[in-house]
Amino acid sequence: MSAVPEPIGSEELADLRRSLRGLLSTAADEEAVRAAAASETGHDEKLYARLATELGVQSLALPAPYGDGFGMEALAVVLGEFGRSVVPGPFFSTVVLAAGALVASGDAAAMDRYLPGIADGSVVATLAVIEADGHWRHQDFGVAAQRQGDQWSLSGTKALVPDLLTSDIVLVAAATPEGEALFAVDTAAPGVDRTALRTLDITRRIGRLDLGDVPATLIGAPGGLSQILDAVLDRAAAGLAAEQIGGAEACLEMAVSYAKVREQFGRPIGSFQAVKHKCADMFARTELGRAAALEAARALDGREDAPPAAEAAAVAHSVCSETFMFVAMENIQVHGGIGFTWEHPAHLYFRRAKADQLMFGGPAAYYERLLRALGA
């Protein structure tokens, strides 16, 4: 189903990282991030467009002919930079979740219809799976699809859909009489009701989707959803891991810089073992997480000496979720009182870390997936 990705050299990756970091340092510094998060749409649409036109990141890892055909290792660099700057925006939903589902479906007509717009940044898309009980599952959906001749229509509610209100297209997981399937819904279609929800992570909008007999396009075949979602989850775990490590690095740097300059009891707080060892622990966990994220990307790119993709993705999901959460928390701890204020950026990472950790069900879910991947 997935083509072998284009190889990308380490020089090219370094250049990409440099350019992206440069762009984000001005267009997505802390002030810009807070402003975007507080804005009507929740993100900087101009930045999203620039990412497409100036750097082509949306199309970087889409398979040819839709994009450059690079693999997860390349996409991981992009996601890492976004994580480091905790950039608000629908990149993850559009490029990792929605585009990932389309490619995994193997449905050429669907890919032709939606991927070009995703690639050039003109179409924002997302994936709607979770319903009222908050579980990420691959069957037993309340949202149901009815068929009339060749036309499908969807009814029901998806409780937590990332970037819903800025999306043009939502891919919806639904039950059909012939098995679970994925459908594309145009958010401008009649019967679509989108409600913005107040969120823990102010840099990532979530909405509730109510569908009342909405015309929908079938993607792939009925009964094929589970396979699509499994593939999406592996890719998403790897992509998320890259974002989580980027965030963790930012927190580690923040903590260490602070520990070097902040003085108490006549000396820098970093000279106290309790703080020093805490920073060492943060470093060690970040290194471990980085190794896990890298191996997941390599596995998904089909590298010969990489571990099985399902295993590597599950390991990365667990280790990097725990790492980012730990480092984000301890970063606040190192900062003491000031780290607890609204004005300090530490909480932006704390919120993102928690939201990332819970995105696909949280610890119970990722640990069980890991056990299953390893045969327990």
Added chain:
Amino acid sequence: MSTPSLADFAEEARAFLSEHATPRRAEGAVVWGEGPDRVTYFGDEPKEVDRANVQAARDWQRTRYENGLGWITGPKQYGGRELSIAHELVYDGLEAEYDVPDTGVISLIGLGMIAPTMLAHARPEINDRYLPAMFRGDAIACQLFSEPNAGSDLANVQTRATRDGDSWLLNGQKVWTSAAHHAQLGMVVSRTNPDVPKHKGITTFLIDMSWEGVDVRPLRQMSGGAEFNEVYLDNVRVPDEHRMGEVDGGWRVTMTTLMNERASVGGEGAGPATRPTSRAYLLEMLKATGRDTDGGVRRDFARLLADQTATDYLTHQMMRRARTGDLPGPEASVGKLMFGQNLTRAAHLAAEMTGPRMLADTGDWGAFSWNELLLGTPAFRILGGTEEIMKNILGERVLGLPKEPA
């Protein structure tokens, strides 16, 4: 003759290995209840078995040396090949596929740490006399560093070396010396000047363990075995030519030795404990003990597996880079830190899965046998540098945090 490429060298190594060794058979699946259930990191074999193992290690080392593969990075004048560390790692990787004796007792400290120190700081006569013998497996060298009052703070050594004509007299006590009972040589860190700052009054020597006054006594550890020793030095006469480095300039020499510890990249993967704490074994244990439906145990198990697997990834990535000449930096300490923590958690998880049956030797397969490992795990966060010291090093040298004030 020009330097062989890594590919050519690999061919040479393969040819040697297929001639002198048999390929390692793929590890069979774990069958719960079959075979010996002994779980320990430290050998604690009966004396005769221990000696036989060491002899086998010496023989294998000699075979390698005689075929030009005993000291891949060493100078040709001592029987080395003067090749790169990448070549060495290529050889190590290939050797791991064959069933050969574990030469750790010879190579970990003697060849890996003391030999490079000798190259840098010992007299040419000393190197001529001992280096070939070491790499031939005839002379095992041990580290006589730690003392009861000089553990983490090695500069606090009190073993005295006093000048007596053209030799020195050594007096003192060393502790936690591994393999001293097999060693022919020892590197001693001693105090030659008590009137200057600690690390400025240190001198190092290479001694012959058979000299009069050298007394090796086993050190019994809490897990029951005695892999380590105390070494008493009572008026040991050391000719000045055995001095390594300058008088009072021994701290530099000691640092050379300690820095070579990083050469054991991925070394922790070996060891008899790794099979029972391996994923396959623990998975079997989870099912065999009926704890596979226990949510709490599953959670703890998954967390451990995640960290263990990620640690493996980290180690493999380091080795991959090292093979291209990109030598390990700070990540090496992270691997060490994780190894100790993972082993500890694995032992405690096994204890939880076994439950109370672990406490008594009831004959239940795979139950009581965990005692040794469990009681051995504290060593991994203490010996070879405590976790606290390692975190100091990570904090100060990697992250650049300020030192503790004097």
Added chain:
Amino acid sequence: MTVLDIDARAAVAQSLRDVFADDSPCDLPARLDRLGWSEVVQADPAMATTMLFNEQGGALASTRLLDDVVTNAIDPALTGHAVLYPSYSSVGSGLVLGPLSGVEHVLVPARDGLRAIPASTLSLRPFGGFDPASAWQIAVGDLPEGDKVEGDWRTGQAAGRRAIAAELLGVCRAALDLAIQHTTARRQYGRPLGSFQAVRHQLAEAYAEVEAAAAALAAAWSVADDPTLAQWGARTAKARAGQAQAVVLRRTVQVLGAMGLTEESPMHRFVERGAALDHLLGNHGALFEQIGRDLLTGSAAHPVVQIWEDRP
């Protein structure tokens, strides 16, 4: 009920320490008698039992004092019986805490109630194992039918759990004392080990664990006479003390450094005794699981200690 004042308690603690320092465990009941121990118990059973078992733990003494606590709680007329504790091994039908010389009957908790069997019918062998210094024996082979005994095992079990919790705390405190002594005396880098934060904080965490478990035990004693709460409190206290030994002993071993890893160092004996006591009458993992299961099947959570006066 008189409560001993702080000076009296210190004196009692010292006397107990002397009692346990003496090497012959058979003499123990006699030595306690000479102390007038039964009066102390009558005056303040909670404090007396806790102190006695604290000292037993700290002294790493292996005796059958627990049997008296258990039998007395079920029925004072059973004093003198030894107790066969539920076996947690696949071999053996139970565990006794020491040799049974001079014992006539052994109390056996069975599915259908309590029974007493003649001590001579038990086939015993040393338990050994993880804690080689303990005097525990395992009963092998089938048990005779014995005579029915009136009484509720659970009352005895609760009393036993409170005592074992105290003993565990004694083990933890002694290990912590040793760790503090060591880190105060041992110097590295020109200063005591205990002046390094990494060491201090580990000891502080260990101390907090001990105090928390001690508080749980005190709470258990405060409801010991309440039929609804007694078992809940005892189970919680034992679980908490079992957890404490895991946390505390790992830290005390770590701060003792390489010296603590030797066979000569007493530290490993605390580790072994702690583990063995944790498993007696339910290890902390099993007990926490039971508590969880009870809560999930509808049992009310019994707050043993009222923190706010005005809450219902």
